[in-house]
Amino acid sequence: MNVFSISDLHLSGKSDKPMDVFGAGWENHFEKIKSDWFKRVSEEDIVLICGDISWGTTLDEGLFDLQSLKGLPGKKVFIRGNHDFWWNGITKLRRAAPDDTFFFLQNDCVKFGDIIICGSRGWTCPGSSDYTAEDEKLYLREAERFKLCFKEVQKIREDNDRLIVMIHYPPFSQKLPNTLFTELFKEQSADKVVFGHVHGETYFPYRTVKDGIEYVLTSCDKVAFTLQKIL
DSSP states (O other): OOEEEEBOOOBOTTSSOOGGGGOGGGTTHHHHHHHHHHHHOOTTOEEEEOSOOBOOSSHHHHHHHHGGGTTSSSEEEEOOOTTOTTOOOHHHHHHTOSSTTEEEOSSSEEEETTEEEEEEOOOOOTTOTTOOHHHHHHHHHHHHHHHHHHHHHHHHOOTTOEEEEEESSOSSOSSOOOOHHHHHHHHTTOSEEEEOOOOTTOOOOSEEEETTEEEEEOBGGGGTTOOEEOO
16 A cells, blocks of 8 residues: 655636646646656555635535546545635535545545555644744644644554644744744654645755654655655
8 A cells, every 4th residue: 555645736627717827837737737646556555635615605615616627546535625616525525426436534534454544634834934923823722733633543543553643834934943843743753744835936945854754755746746755
């Protein structure tokens, strides 16, 4: 069982927001992702999608875009991104999932074999150039959400289980490498952390190791619209 990740699909089946306005590389970007997906992922594998899934603003619009992922091999695990306004009500969303290969995380976790996956959206971290007092409130709130996630992890975690954490925003800034998020991930002995949100020419390391944990950036445009192997 392999684990892959990709983020920021920004699908727009029912929204007039074509991604190619952000550069030629975005042309037919989802076709590129699907081509790589079919080549590398089996039904036994897991694909982690770290938010900003759809430009939709209603659940129906978001579900329309999720249908685009139906039929792609593997189990698909999602967290919410800052643009996922359609994600409204986790119970309703889970009931409306296209099929049983779709898993949506919110203050909880899921386990496949010896792999536990948990996640939350996160937020802009202290040290970011545009960090405000309002960001501080949301940053603290998201740290609390991760504590809820880890309470659920502790209920099912067994010896030798591996823990992967999903977060949409980078869990640290270039100016402040240690945050509430990284401290929590360290306390929980996470094995891997995957994230997205970063686009364009903004610099951020693709893979870095902190406190023995590998952090992997998986925003689709930053990784040439290919899935990143996590495990």
